[in-house]
Amino acid sequence: MSGCTPDAPVTDLSQETLADAAELCELVRTDYAYYPDRQENWEAACAGFAGMLGPVTTKPEQLRALETLVDALYDPHATFGTHSGMSPRVVPSGSDYWLEGDRVTAVRPGSAAARAGLVVGDQIVAINGRPLADAIVTRLHPKNASSSETQKAWALNAAAAGYRDEPRSVTISRISESETLSLDGYVTDAQQVPLSSRILDGNVAYIRLHDSLGDSRTVAAFDAAMDTMREANSWIVDLRDTPGGGDTNVAEPILGRFLSKAAEYQQIRPTDAPEWVKTAEPHGDWTAKGPVAVLVGRWTGSMGEGVAIGFDGIERGEVFGSDMARLAGGVEDYRLSQTGFPIRLPAYDLAHLNGTPRHEWSPPYQVVADNGDGPDLALAAALDWFGRLED
Known part of the structure; x- marks a missing residue:
């Protein structure tokens, strides 16, 4: 024509x-x-x-x-290291609730799931309109292979995060009735600062990192926050919003604020070389005194997990919360030749000083870490612990 x-x-x-x-x-x-x-x-x-x-x-x-x-x-x-409008959302950064079997065990505070009314303990019967078993299958590959329980658990939470080009919903069963919650249309507030801090009752200094362990501004912000709370009796370092990980140039100075001398904090296990141990040095003009509580949860990822096991291994802080994101190993960056797509792969294993692989380690003080819009149970547990230390 x-x-x-x-x-x-x-x-x-x-x-x-x-x-x-x-x-x-x-x-x-x-x-x-x-x-x-x-x-x-x-x-x-x-x-x-x-x-x-x-x-x-x-x-x-x-x-x-x-x-x-x-x-x-x-x-x-x-x-x-790139995505399109049809890519899967990455877990944990792109997820807002966590499943173990058909039960919700964590809901990210302030997220779409929390604002839609999803709560810890809810029973899930469908994800994005698919029955649970069918939803899992969407992320199991290759299709004709048998799947381990570990693979199914990964696929379950990957399915819950969904794809960027698909509507998101979750169907729950409450008192024998099903209810579908749409997870679309909620605007979540992205933090524009590396961290927030305040003094809590009992002269407890509280510092929460906002997915900033890879942010060059974080060390200076952490130092400034500590300077304003120098007279605190005890300290809380909240790592529950660190899903994106980070790097040691940020993590080690944070650990160093609580150290009076150099300390080993994490084992490095290359596949082609002997194991060795990372060391953190004291940082800043003064060292924080008093007990330290570290809060972790399912949105504590990668370097955040490294900081947590570091505090525990050095025996400089007690860790409260749930199992973390369980992101295995340390990643290296690669780029595919034809498409130019960047990809990150774990190239070496990481472990607690006691030898436990980082992705298998659990916090000693187990408590619901991410309770959606409900009360902050992990923070309450840490404050209770401080109180008992004074008795």
Whole structure:
């Protein structure tokens, strides 16, 4: 027809995608710290990738195909450093509630799930309109392989986080009645500052980090907060909002504010070299005195977990809360040759000073850490502990 603009030619990106998939398969074999544990699943996924690949004509479709391949690692610490509008949300950064079986065990305060009315203890019967078992299957790859309980637990929470291009909802059963809560349409407040601080009753200094363990402003902000509360009797370091992790240049000075001398705080376990131990040095013009409580939960991730096990291993703080995000190992950055997509893979294991892998360690003082819009039970437990120390 006259006057019509010809359609743009469709670009076939499948060969480029296959090449990067092959590169990624080899990268995992050579560099991924936990490949031996996931070898069978990974090799099955790599062998079947070409057969499951549909038409690929856009960058988002390329990324989605490779993201699905990475699902076969069932490792929340193995992630792409980019996303599209159809990418899965990353756990824990992109999630707002946590499931163990069909029960909600954590709800991120201030999140869409909390504002929609989801509470700890709720029984889930469907995620995003899919029965629980069907929702889990959406993230189990490869499809024809048997799945371990560890893989199913990962898939459950990955399904709960959902995909960026899908509506989110959760169906709960309360007193024999089902109710569906929409998780869309809620605006959550993003913190613009590295941390917040205040003095609590009993002259307790409280500092909460806002996903800022990778923020260059954090050390100065932490120092400034401590200076305003120098006369505190005791200290709370709240790590429950650190899902994005960070780096040692921020974490070690925080630990150092509570140290009078250098201290080992975390084991490093490379796959191709001897183990060694990270050390934190004293930091600042003065050292905090008095007992320290550290608060952790499911949105304490990666470097946040490292700080927590550091306080515990050094025996400079007592850790309160639930199990953490359990992000395994330390990541290295890579870039795929054809697409240029950046990807992060755990390249070495990390452990508590007592030898427990960081991702398997649990806080000694177990209490609900992330209680949605309910009372802060972990904070209350820490304050109660301080009170008992004074008795």
